[in-house]
Amino acid sequence: MTATLIGFAALLVLMGLRVPIAFAMGLVGYVGFGLLVSWTAAASMVATTAYETGLTYSLAVVPLFILMGNLVTQAGLSGELYAASYALLGHRRGGLAMATVLACAGFSSICGSSLATAATMAKVSMPSMRKYGYSMELATGSIASGGTLGILIPPSVVMIIYGLMTEQDIGKLFVAGLLPGAVAVLCYLGAIAFVTWRDPKAGPPGARMSWPERLQAFKGIWGIVTLFLVVIGGIYGGIFTPNEAAGIGAAGALAFTLLRGKMTWRILFNVLAESARTTAMIFSILIGALVFSNMINMTQAPTVLTEWIVAQGFSPMLVIFVIVGIYFILGCLLESLSMILLTVPVFYPVIAALDFGAMMDPQLVLIWFGIIVVVVTEISLITPPVGLNVFVIRAVLPEVTTGTIFRGVTPFWVADLIRITILILVPGISLLLPSLMR
Amino acid sequence: MSTGGGVAQRMISVIELVLRLVVALILFGMMALTVVDVGGRYFFNRPLLGAFEVTEVLLGIMVFCGLPLVSISREHITVDLLDTAVPAALRNLRDGIISLVCAGAMAFIAAHLWTKAADAAEYGDSTATLLLPLAPVMYLMSVMCGITALILVLLGIAEFFSPRKPSDQGSTLGAT
Amino acid sequence: GSASAATELTMSSWLPPGYFLVTDAMKPWAESIERETQGRVKVTILPAPIGKPAGAFDVAREGQADITYGIHGYQPGRFELSKAVEMPFVGDNAEAISAAYWRIYKKHFEKAAEHRGVQVLGVFTHTPGHIMHATRPMATIDDLRGQKMRVGGGVVNDTAQALGMSPLLHPASEVYQILSNGVADGVLFTLDSIEGFKLTNVVKHVTVIPGGLYNSSFFLVMNQAKFRGLPKEDQEAVMRVSGEAFSRLAGRAFDKANARAMDHVKANNIQLVTASDTMIQGIRERTAPIEANWIQAAAKKGVDGKAVLSELRAEISAIQGGAK
Numbered sequence: 060m061t062a063t064l065i066g067f068a069a070l071l072v073l074m075g076l077r078v079p080i081a082f083a084m085g086l087v088g089y090v091g092f093g094l095l096v097s098w099t100a101a102a103s104m105v106a107t108t109a110y111e112t113g114l115t116y117s118l119a120v121v122p123l124f125i126l127m128g129n130l131v132t133q134a135g136l137s138g139e140l141y142a143a144s145y146a147l148l149g150h151r152r153g154g155l156a157m158a159t160v161l162a163c164a165g166f167s168s169i170c171g172s173s174l175a176t177a178a179t180m181a182k183v184s185m186p187s188m189r190k191y192g193y194s195m196e197l198a199t200g201s202i203a204s205g206g207t208l209g210i211l212i213p214p215s216v217v218m219i220i221y222g223l224m225t226e227q228d229i230g231k232l233f234v235a236g237l238l239p240g241a242v243a244v245l246c247y248l249g250a251i252a253f254v255t256w257r258d259p260k261a262g263p264p265g266a267r268m269s270w271p272e273r274l275q276a277f278k279g280i281w282g283i284v285t286l287f288l289v290v291i292g293g294i295y296g297g298i299f300t301p302n303e304a305a306g307i308g309a310a311g312a313l314a315f316t317l318l319r320g321k322m323t324w325r326i327l328f329n330v331l332a333e334s335a336r337t338t339a340m341i342f343s344i345l346i347g348a349l350v351f352s353n354m355i356n357m358t359q360a361p362t363v364l365t366e367w368i369v370a371q372g373f374s375p376m377l378v379i380f381v382i383v384g385i386y387f388i389l390g391c392l393l394e395s396l397s398m399i400l401l402t403v404p405v406f407y408p409v410i411a412a413l414d415f416g417a418m419m420d421p422q423l424v425l426i427w428f429g430i431i432v433v434v435v436t437e438i439s440l441i442t443p444p445v446g447l448n449v450f451v452i453r454a455v456l457p458e459v460t461t462g463t464i465f466r467g468v469t470p471f472w473v474a475d476l477i478r479i480t481i482l483i484l485v486p487g488i489s490l491l492l493p494s495l496m497r
Numbered sequence: 498m499s500t501g502g503g504v505a506q507r508m509i510s511v512i513e514l515v516l517r518l519v520v521a522l523i524l525f526g527m528m529a530l531t532v533v534d535v536g537g538r539y540f541f542n543r544p545l546l547g548a549f550e551v552t553e554v555l556l557g558i559m560v561f562c563g564l565p566l567v568s569i570s571r572e573h574i575t576v577d578l579l580d581t582a583v584p585a586a587l588r589n590l591r592d593g594i595i596s597l598v599c600a601g602a603m604a605f606i607a608a609h610l611w612t613k614a615a616d617a618a619e620y621g622d623s624t625a626t627l628l629l630p631l632a633p634v635m636y637l638m639s640v641m642c643g644i645t646a647l648i649l650v651l652l653g654i655a656e657f658f659s660p661r662k663p664s665d666q667g668s669t670l671g672a673t
Numbered sequence: 674g675s676a677s678a679a680t681e682l683t684m685s686s687w688l689p690p691g692y693f694l695v696t697d698a699m700k701p702w703a704e705s706i707e708r709e710t711q712g713r714v715k716v717t718i719l720p721a722p723i724g725k726p727a728g729a730f731d732v733a734r735e736g737q738a739d740i741t742y743g744i745h746g747y748q749p750g751r752f753e754l755s756k757a758v759e760m761p762f763v764g765d766n767a768e769a770i771s772a773a774y775w776r777i778y779k780k781h782f783e784k785a786a787e788h789r790g791v792q793v794l795g796v797f798t799h800t801p802g803h804i805m806h807a808t809r810p811m812a813t814i815d816d817l818r819g820q821k822m823r824v825g826g827g828v829v830n831d832t833a834q835a836l837g838m839s840p841l842l843h844p845a846s847e848v849y850q851i852l853s854n855g856v857a858d859g860v861l862f863t864l865d866s867i868e869g870f871k872l873t874n875v876v877k878h879v880t881v882i883p884g885g886l887y888n889s890s891f892f893l894v895m896n897q898a899k900f901r902g903l904p905k906e907d908q909e910a911v912m913r914v915s916g917e918a919f920s921r922l923a924g925r926a927f928d929k930a931n932a933r934a935m936d937h938v939k940a941n942n943i944q945l946v947t948a949s950d951t952m953i954q955g956i957r958e959r960t961a962p963i964e965a966n967w968i969q970a971a972a973k974k975g976v977d978g979k980a981v982l983s984e985l986r987a988e989i990s991a992i993q994g995g996a997k
């Protein structure tokens with residue numbers, strides 16, 4: 060246990076010195092393994108981990124889903140999504156912000172990344188919110204928070220990685236994210252309603268659309284709906300494995316961009332190369348984290364921690380709330396992907412050992428915990444000081460200060476607290492759909 | 498910059514272009530392979546034998562060919578929590594040193610992957626169905642780690658001589 | 674003696690902690706090591722495996738963990754001789770096969786040094802592999818033609834091809850998925866896998882092949898330097914509970930699981946047929962070249978394959994007919 064704590068401390072120091080996260084985890088993992096086992100074994104372990112992670116079939120979904128998201132962005136579908144959401148909600152008080160959240164949810168259903176969702180929707184939704192005089196806080200807050208849905212509503216890169224680490228079915232995890240995603244949308248809409256009720260000037264209503272206009276707007280999103288139905292419906296119906304769904308989804312998105320005349324050889328080349336590069340970046344973090352967790356494995360900390368918690372006889376709910384509390388703190392400081400990679404190997408054996416009794420099917424406990432982990436990760440994306448979604452919006456809208464955005468996400472952050480409490484107390488929201496999958 | 502720097506810059510550009518082509522083709526290939534596999538299964542009742550293994554090998558090659566690209570575009574995620582606390586002059590020094598340390602790490606991995614590849618070659622390790630030999634894949638991975646190390650050395654040295662750039666928040670849109 | 678400081682050996686185990694091979698073989702064996710050495714050597718199973726199952730052998734060889742187990746066929750090209758027990762019709766009783774396998778290994782295979790860099794603590798097999806299908810009974814050899822069958826690689830891959838099936842290689846964890854969505858028509862598997870991989874709803878027909886259509890060869894190994902670093906008396910103590918003793922233990926764990934699986938199959942209305950003599954004869958004829966090829970490959974390693982195979986079969990029936 061002491062070795063584990065020293066390892067985490069060393070990691071924080073290296074990260075603080077701005078050593079890239081992948082290397083920081085890899086270095087600490089290597090040195091720790093070397094000290095605990097032997098230096099030759101540690102070197103072999105690093106090389107093996109790098110090689111084996113590269114050749115992991117179930118991770119082939121990562122580049123394919125990234126490619127799909129990037130192609131969809133290229134096709135310019137985000138504009139249509141926003142138009143359709145606007146048609147539905149734009150005329151209400153705070154309606155443009157509500158439309159933003161809804162459009163984010165729609166985009167999330169074909170894009171596996173929260174940062175990409177936030178970046179894409181910022182470009183589309185900001186101009187109209189500006190036009191109608193929305194407060195910068197509400198405008199940027201709704202984009203930053205709505206963008207976090209990218210990893211909760213399937214497909215999701217974070218779920219893939221969680222599934223890999225905990226040996227859970229990626230298809231089930233994806234399906235489990237659907238209802239919590241709906242809950243999230245409702246909570247965010249509630250937050251916007253609350254903000255504009257307190258201060259109507261923060262979000263004046265937009266123009267009301269006629270029914271023919273609305274129908275027209277909805278026609279624009281058939282492509283996204285089709286892609287979503289094929290990909291997630293295919294997984295849910297057992298027609299495709301997640302790997303296949305990702306490949307088909309990417310090909311479908313490519314066909315879509317071709318149909319819309321948005322594709323040239325140069326664009327295709329760039330989209331492919333950049334998706335591959337992002338994949339390599341994610342894999343470098345993954346390899347670093349796996350090296351680190353091999354070191355943690357040698358310290359046997361997960362066993363010690365599990366045995367201790369079981370011996371104390373803490374109630375499972377208490378354990379969950381404590382873990383979520385730890386995630387809140389870590390989520391403020393750490394980059395999200397590495398936060399999951401570092402903590403899940405320690406926590407998931409603990410969760411698996413807990414007895415939730417009649418509360419849920421023991422087979423699905425780790426699916427439910429996966430949803431909890433994804434939601435705390437979403438929250439980490441918008442909490443200061445390290446909130447990546449906030450940084451992304453700042454990069455897209457350089458004139459807005461970071462402080463404004465952090466103020467803007469506060470009501471959404473409160474909505475998130477309510478949401479995670481609901482998801483913890485009512486596991487059925489996460490587990491209903493996967494339990495129907497047989 | 499001296500001519501040496503110019504040559505290094507050109508070399509990096511060539512490496513970048515070649516690797517971008519390679520990874521783009523591989524990713525397209527992975528997508529096409531899935532479509533052909535699934536299509537073959539549903540329409541002709543004939544899935545591809547070993548599509549699974551080919552996908553794994555392609556993924557491995559793509560990831561390692563992508564590593565130099567990640568370094569060239571400085572896409573590695575860092576936490577810049579204490580950035581403002583460090584004087585600008587020291588930041589160059591710090592980033593240069595870190596780049597060299599990372600280069601050392603990559604060179605270390607390259608060397609050990611090379612050993613592993615040699616082992617695999619000696620044992621004749623291969624995939625299970627198609628019997629694709631694995632040693633060449635490992636050698637390639639090792640070479641890519643070596644190239645990444647080289648690039649990190651060049652970037653590290655450049656860091657010592659270049660004026661401070663504006664804060665580079667890496668664009669990491671695919672990650673989370 | 675150093676009473677205070679026990680030598681701790683780490684074991685990397687890639688099967689789930691509750692899986693019968695872990696609870697009925699690995700854990701009891703680990704405990705017996707501690708007992709047999711009077712606490713001087715302790716085997717600790719790590720909370721999570723190091724690396725993937727396919728790399729297990731190297732994990733021990735390189736000393737990442739001290740002890741691992743794995744399947745020879747996961748690393749094609751490395752282990753030729755282990756295929757002897759993967760041929761069709763090796764036997765029905767995993768304990769007898771495993772005990773005989775260990776004796777043959779010591780007598781004929783060890784000198785070929787396929788397990789370099791490790792101390793071999795056991796070689797064993799599971800219970801026989803049979804033919805399972807999602808929709809139709811496979812009653813004749815012609816039924817098998819063109820069927821897309823998931824196999825685990827190794828000799829079974831050749832066997833499937835020799836019988837006209839088209840083998841699919843997918844991870845075992847994906848079998849449920851590929852059977853339910855029609856990617857595969859069936860699977861060549863052991864009976865315990867039906868429950869182990871939750872296939873109860875998707876496997877409708879099982880054709881039992883007496884003696885097995887295939888088997889899989891497993892190893893339990895320890896880092897060589899670590900083993901040699903143990904005092905002589907502890908090395909001996911470790912080997913007393915390993916070798917044939919462990920191989921039998923592991924085989925017995927599979928046999929018990931197989932018996933439970935038989936009950937499960939019957940309770941869940943999965944149609945079970947035993948292959949007819951004609952079918953068995955057909956399999957025998959068509960898979961004969963596989964055996965011939967192996968005998969050639971074994972010759973290259975200085976092993977008389979033909980003699981070894983008949984010795985192995987004789988040994989298995991002797992053990993099975995004898996005390997156990």
Ligand code: NA
Pocket residue numbers: 166167168169170171172208209210211212213214215
């Ligand atoms: Na998503």
Ligand code: NA
Pocket residue numbers: 390391392393438439440441442443444445446447
């Ligand atoms: Na944060």
